[in-house]
Amino acid sequence: MTHAIDSIEWVHTSELFSNSWNPNVVFNKELKLLEESILGEAGWVFPIIINRNGMIIDGYHRWFLGSNSKKIIARDNGLVPCVRVDIGDKEAIMMTVRMNRAKGTHAALRMRDLVQTLVDDYGTTPDEMIQKMGMTEGEVALLYDGTLLKRKNLQTRKYSRAWVPVETKLMTDEEREEFERETDD
Amino acid sequence: MPRAKKYIDKDVLTAGRERIEHVYDLFDHTVVMFSGGKDSEALLLLVKEFHEKNGLGPVTVAFRHEEVINPSVLKFVETFRHYDWCNLHWFCLPMSNGKFVLGQKEAYIEWDPDREWVGQQPEWAITGEDVGMASDGQFDQHSVDDQIANYLCGPGSVAFLTGVRASESLVRFRSVTQKLNENYISSIEHNQRSRVKLCKPIYDWEQNDVLQFIYESGMPWCEVYEAQEIAGIGLRVSTALHAAAAKKFKQLAEIEPEFYEQILEIFPDMADQARYWDDFDQNAIIAPYLGRGFNGAMRYVEEQVPPEQKKEAIKRVVQWKARYEKDPKNYPIDLLLKTLAFGKIKQRLTGIYVDSKGYKGPK
Numbered sequence: 001m002t003h004a005i006d007s008i009e010w011v012h013t014s015e016l017f018s019n020s021w022n023p024n025v026v027f028n029k030e031l032k033l034l035e036e037s038i039l040g041e042a043g044w045v046f047p048i049i050i051n052r053n054g055m056i057i058d059g060y061h062r063w064f065l066g067s068n069s070k071k072i073i074a075r076d077n078g079l080v081p082c083v084r085v086d087i088g089d090k091e092a093i094m095m096t097v098r099m100n101r102a103k104g105t106h107a108a109l110r111m112r113d114l115v116q117t118l119v120d121d122y123g124t125t126p127d128e129m130i131q132k133m134g135m136t137e138g139e140v141a142l143l144y145d146g147t148l149l150k151r152k153n154l155q156t157r158k159y160s161r162a163w164v165p166v167e168t169k170l171m172t173d174e175e176r177e178e179f180e181r182e183t184d185d
Numbered sequence: 186m187p188r189a190k191k192y193i194d195k196d197v198l199t200a201g202r203e204r205i206e207h208v209y210d211l212f213d214h215t216v217v218m219f220s221g222g223k224d225s226e227a228l229l230l231l232v233k234e235f236h237e238k239n240g241l242g243p244v245t246v247a248f249r250h251e252e253v254i255n256p257s258v259l260k261f262v263e264t265f266r267h268y269d270w271c272n273l274h275w276f277c278l279p280m281s282n283g284k285f286v287l288g289q290k291e292a293y294i295e296w297d298p299d300r301e302w303v304g305q306q307p308e309w310a311i312t313g314e315d316v317g318m319a320s321d322g323q324f325d326q327h328s329v330d331d332q333i334a335n336y337l338c339g340p341g342s343v344a345f346l347t348g349v350r351a352s353e354s355l356v357r358f359r360s361v362t363q364k365l366n367e368n369y370i371s372s373i374e375h376n377q378r379s380r381v382k383l384c385k386p387i388y389d390w391e392q393n394d395v396l397q398f399i400y401e402s403g404m405p406w407c408e409v410y411e412a413q414e415i416a417g418i419g420l421r422v423s424t425a426l427h428a429a430a431a432k433k434f435k436q437l438a439e440i441e442p443e444f445y446e447q448i449l450e451i452f453p454d455m456a457d458q459a460r461y462w463d464d465f466d467q468n469a470i471i472a473p474y475l476g477r478g479f480n481g482a483m484r485y486v487e488e489q490v491p492p493e494q495k496k497e498a499i500k501r502v503v504q505w506k507a508r509y510e511k512d513p514k515n516y517p518i519d520l521l522l523k524t525l526a527f528g529k530i531k532q533r534l535t536g537i538y539v540d541s542k543g544y545k546g547p548k
């Protein structure tokens with residue numbers, strides 16, 4: 001079997017483009033740390049993963065630094081190490097989620113946008129998302145539907161009984177003990 | 186005397202409507218305190234319904250922007266400025282508050298003029314200066330309501346309607362069960378003489394009652410709830426530094442990452458809370474003091490509470506002891522210890538069911 005990692009190529013950052021739906025987040029402090037790491041003695045230790053069109057699947061922040069850090073550009077002439085995976089855009093989206101779920105921080109609302117894009121624009125089925133992105137059925141439904149209110153089945157529900165406070169002397173000690181046994185958490 | 190719930194033969198919606206009518210009969214002015222959260226939204230919609238039914242015009246609404254509030258909540262609240270039935274007043278007042286970092290509550294001032302802010306005040310904000318505060322002044326939780334009432338209302342009594350619900354915590358349960366008559370109308374704590382009274386007409390609503398009423402009203406709710414549900418944390422919109430919210434602070438990165446980062450820039454110690462709270466051994470901290478009665482609580486205060494907070498902590502112990510003597514079931518000593526250490530309130534509500542046919546017992 002050949003692995004994508006078997007061939008790493010150096011690609012100019014201008015040939016790559018980011019996806020707008022990446023739900024993974026890296027904060028400024030971490031970005032600075034990443035820049036220091038790339039500029040350190042070991043240099044690049046992880047390649048950027050791209051699809052056949054140059055769309056970034058994993059490594060957006062490395063690409064961002066490769067394109068914007070003056071020190072990295074000066075050293076590497078705008079080239080970044082890449083592994084190219086021969087897949088289309090829909091598969092790339094799902095691969096991004098799969099990889100990020102294992103290691104990163106997800107922004108929930110971006111994830112919702114992503115799921116809606118997959119269903120509406122790419123015709124992805126819930127089963128596909130469950131299988132390929134490690135999601136649960138409920139998660140897919142919640143993210144796609146987007147409204148928790150609709151999912152509570154409130155149409156058929158009746159309002160709770162009202163209550164007023166009373167002194168517990170209304171209860172005998174025995175009743176109270178029994179009640180507390182039943183309600184103790 | 187310990188308190189319990191007595192269920193009555195009407196639903197919470199009917200009871201809530203009757204309580205609102207009663208509040209309007211009693212007070213000269215009414216203001217709905219809106220946070221952008223689901224509970225105060227349901228209350229606001231209930232009051233809107235009352236105004237429409239009685240031709241009372243727009244509802245007077247106050248939103249207290251506590252600085253460290255999720256942008257999605259602010260965006261949602263902002264939409265209410267544009268409803269003609271809603272006369273929304275947006276307050277950004279310097280006020281003392283506490284932030285929770287690894288078991289310690291530290292004081293900070295919301296909208297402190299001496300530091301950078303998390304976000305900006307909108308141009309329509311009513312500031313401390315607008316309500317007559319000195320440039321270096323600050324309010325506290327007990328005095329801020331008076332200032333808002335003085336700004337919004339003329340002479341006379343004032344009702345601040347809030348969406349407080351008993352089922353949220355033991356503290357809230359107590360707040361609506363201390364009195365047996367008009368139990369949902371109370372004075373401001375430590376400010377009994379204020380002309381402002383706090384009214385909680387939906388105190389007995391459960392979360393699904395709130396959701397149901399919003400759903401039936403056809404109104405949206407704050408988008409942050411969707412994100413919180415997706416992230417698997419409780420539904421709440423309060424300031425992110427508050428003890429209850431801070432315990433879930435790490436998950437804020439999932440919900441509103443840019444906001445999370447803004448907070449860390451202004452309050453870098455919140456990063457410690459995000460990194461280590463999950464592994465923080467809470468029980469180990471209080472274990473030596475548990476089961477030793479009020480002496481254990483006092484020893485905890487002596488040994489663990491920072492000097493500047495000792496006085497307040499001792500006051501808390503003394504208050505708790507007085508309440509424990511009257512109602513030991515609802516004021517257990519171990520809970521005091523957890524409250525002192527983590528602001529932790531265990532939800533343990535007593536309740537009985539008494540209907541019109543005389544049935545009495547657990548519901």
